[in-house]
Amino acid sequence: MAGRLSLAYDVLVQAVKACPLEILTNDLKNVLESEYKTQALYRSRGSEAQKRIQEIIGLGAELVSITESSPKISELEAITILRRFINEQATFDNEKNAWVAKANKEIAATSLQSAHDPDVTYRKKASKGNVGLVVNITETCSDENPVQIVTDYMVEKNSISDAEMLEKRIPVLQEKTDVTDIYVDGGYFSGGVEKQAQAAEITVHYTDMTGKQPDPEKIPLTAFIIKDHKTVEACPEGHTPYSCQFNGKSKVILAHFDRNVCSNCPRQDTCPVKFRKNNTVLRVQQSAIFLAEARERKEDKSARKEATSKRTAIEGTNSSLKCSQGAGRLKVRGKVKATLVTGMKIIGHNFKQIVRFFNGDIRKKAIEIANNNNQGVIVPIC
Template sequence: MFRENKSHLQTELFNTTTLMHPRTMAQLKKSWVPIYYEHVFCRIDEKKFAPLYCRDNGSPNKPVNILLSLEFIKHLYDYTDEQLLEQYYFNYQIAYALGQRNLGELYICERTLYDFRRRLYEYTIQHPEEEDLICQQFQGLLDHFIAITKIKTNEQRMDSTAIMPNIKRAGRLALAFDVLKQGVAACPQELLPETLKKVLEPAFKTEVLYRSRSQEAGARLEKLLELQEQLVAWTATLPELASKPELKLVQRFIAEQTTYDPEQKRRVVKENKDIGPDSLQSASDPDATFRKKGHKEQVGYTCNLTETCSEENDVQFLTDYALEKNNKADVEMAAERLPEIKERTGVTDLYTDGGFFGEDTHRKAEELGVKMHYTNLTGRQPAADKIPLTDFNVENHKKVLACPQGQTPTHTFYDEPKGKITAWFDPKTCRECPRREQCPVKIQKKKALLQFNQSALLAAETRKELASGECRRQNTSKRAAIEGTVSAIKRGRGATKLAVRGQVKSALVMGLKCIAHNFQQLKSWFQIKAKEVKEISVKTKMPLQGVSIPI
């Protein structure tokens, strides 16, 4: 049964704090603890977590603000669960931050933490249309932090980074075995055919994976797939088994890794190049996908981060995060997140790298009144000896008004579904043009045709803008620091490889890490302000007017 925790608002008359030496108490007040208690612990809205518990039955829940704070502190210092609870039991700073003025006031065991996480996960799965509760806390705390620090949010920067869940990279053979073993283990052992029972024996794994030569890998894979097909066929007559997630995974693996050959009248193994990036990568995490970015191969997810970047701010806060399968392009995530970022923070300028450039992103940004700034552009560079599209007079990115030499087209139109701009010029005039060899207009018998996509024009305009060294320098300078933010979250908060699996769990954990990062920034802001106050007090002290003489 849900109950709010308000006990911290009324402390005991005599407690550890009141018995402290004044100098010790002064040191405690200068630490991060009072900042956390006032600006995080007391700002947690416990009522939002009421749906996780029964309304009118059962014993009262452990305080949500304490459980949630333990999760924040875990990711703030990258603790394990054992280290976290040890700090909670014996570190008075942790107890004070969580509203307790004596050590040992409330006992919390590992099972309590696990149960709280399970409730969060199940609620998120059951309400996919809602923002998860951790994201709601992130936004609530962010609004409070911005109100305290009064930082500007009109300028922001965005970047994405690969996130790997708690899985191992597995080749096709190892993955086929894992899927098969998991499916067989989910079935009643006494009902299994003898050929499938052997899959669970240690000797079978040794023979299939460790004693096979590289040239035998294909044959071993076919053998495992045959056993998988046998398992699917056997469970087809048992609906209660066929509907299990482990058996669904076997069916998915067969569909993704094989194709039906009508000549041989059986399924054959696909070539590596024919397997899609969204295919199964781990038997433990069905959501993880494959992506090759540059020369690096990545398995798992991608996290898109946005933070403030105004030079007038003393510190910068993360304003948005989103975790998606890593086969989702940066431009898609930017186009999806922009409306919400604009609504919550009022961003007017967004700095990104070339991977976020795209027609959809540009259109969405224009609609929202957001100016996109890029450090570079991906893709092939246009030929230096050709006239760029920006030299043509194009109205509203839709209608060609004139060529660089001033010739007006005889006809022009814009194909909106395809995003294609077309213009026809007088071929006689084009043939006599001194810049004919460099012009992208194609001279035909009865007309001279200019045709290009709207995205190509947008790219040409961006390249022209980046041609200015000052513009590129400013864009790079504004965006560069987000690389440090990504590094701080991945290395300092343990996001390089998460301790969980699955997209929902990974998204919840990344939300906790982003909250921890923002609190770290809030701590830095208070330290900056304390230093400024100290410097002012030193400067305003009156100088000594002489040496006093004792009477």
Template sequence: MAFKPNEYQQITMDDRFLNLDERTRKFVLNSWAKGFADIIFPAINEKRFSVLYSDNPASRPNSPVNAIIGALILKEMFNLTDDELLASILCDVRFQYALHTTSFKSQPFSDRTFSRFRERLYLYNLETGRDLLHEEMEAMANVFVKYFDINPSVKRMDSIMVSSSCKKMSRLEILYTCVANMVKAVYKTGEYEHLKNMEHYLDEDDRNKTIYHRKNEEITKRLQEIIEDAYTLTKELGEAYAELPEYQLLQRVLKEQTEITAEGKIVPVEKEKISPDSLQNPSDPDATYRKKAGKDHKGYVANILETIDEKASIITGYDYDVNTHSDSSFCKGTIEKLGKQEKEITIIADGAYSSIENIELADKNNIELITTALIGKLPDEIQSEFELNEVTHEVVKCPRGEKPYKTRYYEKSGLYRASFNKKTCEHCPLREKCGAKLQKKSAYVLITAKTIQRASYLKKMSTEKYSVLQKIRNGVEGIPSILRRKSHVDVIPVRGLVRSKIWFSFKIGAINAKKALKMAAEMAAVFYKNIKVRFILTKSGKNQAKLSLVA
């Protein structure tokens, strides 16, 4: 299938829309379709996706890419299935007008158009590692920022846990499913000699019998039996089936869930030793486990970067990964992606994004990172006033201006031990805050450069300016709420990191499209509200009415 640019983007003389009655046209032009056609659709760069198609002009041309992407954004805006989306496009002129397809003799979509396009995105991502849809959604967001003249200097971040649609499984279920899947895969090849004493895994009722009907037996015994079957199966098969995904999952689960004792026996590993990255369900091998805010999560995590000013806000950046990926790592990746800024920008986030390393990286890129809190034990703000000489590795003075008579530096830990005269510290009003400890003849303070940095940051955060900025961050928490309540992000009907990210990207595009349409409607309302009609009556001759439009 060859890539062909969409030439049907302007209304032609024989356009179906022009043949509609005036009343219908009026309804369409007063609906969301007008804003989508004028603002959202033109922002889609279809040439970005030309790499998904053949460059042979003799082959069959593709369906218009910008119309497909626009349609999939509408799908998420109205919470439609693929079939409902296709029906809406075929039967609703608003959808056709929004997608600039009213000039087509027949709509350029079939019941497989959308799934095939997602499949192309998926395969291209696997092959190259490049996420074209992610690039496009962020590029469209930047178009909206310029279109609505949103000041890009302030951004805010938040993350959301995204549940996998796969079933929550116990260790026993995971191991049993992996063994059963491998047995069935071998059975299909006809190599029955490898399945000695394992034919019961082919029985549809065997799963329930093993997992649920044998509860009178200890779970450890049942688990051990399945582990031994799995181990025997891998030994029997060797590397002959190494390319099969079932075999790879079986090897993975044995590595994660078992260990070899000193006597050479394979046994279940202790639960505490199982990694959060371990297999949660064979149907979604990418999903990971994480406990956050006292809740168990199985699946993925997304990070949202929203650009905001007093007029509006747009999601200009996002990321999507397994849920073991930390907020701090997302923050680092976001700063690196933004790169060096010509004009200083501010990113506001919660305490989970904070670290001295991230703050330093942000400073290098002319980015001010503001977090609502710091993770870990907090120093006292007074400790920010210690002065160090990091060349000679000495403590120059304490917060009260006193110079220690001796400093010892521990290079491995970066710790400074400053010794002071006991009389100097004994009656000092700052002693309880600076961390000084009294001894028989002296007093000492343990301090690091990182502690001073953290204390300086805490002191800066307590100012009125930063209190205002921290309040701005609270608004971004509405995005995860919208993704859950309206976009149903926790019930994405596909599994796997790459596939589910494609669906998530369209949900982000839909949120931005709604924001853009709302801003356009508000701007239009303000414009018409400010137009004043004045009738000026002239005194010369007859009274003549002059209409003056003053915006």
């Protein structure tokens, strides 16, 4: 609540400062006094925070109303941010003819988090809340490479999930590189990611999978023959459905089988089809098929070990960018500037990798592979 109160104060003060003094009421002018800050932020009890937020929202609504008569002032960034803050933090009560502050749990993660940077959002990951922007990087991971290089990055609002970011970048990666395999953790899985990857002929390897584990006693969806993730052609016993529809809007597949055939099937107790009066039905989300396929790939122990090894390596790169290059706390605000600065830092990191190569600091695994293949010693050519 204290953070929300501080944000409310910052947004209001910024908006008041942006306006000419002559249009301000005495209450709004009072906001600029040091005593107001002391009373609002430092002398308020925890139980009074909601009341203080309500007061600030009321003053903000008053200021927005005053500026409406002047488009030039109303369109100022500070006023726009104030207007956004009120819309996200309060609801308009028609009976009271006033804005009423929302409860904390009603505030969306995409709501304004900083008066000075409207792009930053809130995200809770690993039980820890974070405010800011998020960057995802893609790095080469071939064992034969003497050093690894970052080939792509993306800066987004903190509320954007890892899976959404990967889904957006797969077409870009395909265009920029000859990528055939991507190694990620389970948080990057989604039906959209799998669909994009398969369309680009890219295999995504997951170190783990999120969500509920499938019942090992049940027949997996991968046992069915499903064409293009849309049409069920046969069940595990080879029986074809007499009808199958795919709803492009809901992404749901409905396959209807002969009830008599299913009744005599020795595997009916473990089959995911549902018995109805006149038939049996397999109803499945398209994303569930992608998930089943991804889980099947993950269950291969050797493949999982390789995926974990390759995925873990990028944590060192993340650490280097945050600590050595200062990417963990940028000195700029806004998504555009953050994207540009992050790009510069990644270029710096890649140059360091190239310098490592020319200094002979080459990955041991690459040297071992070269020696085993009788390729000689990896050295830079000057």
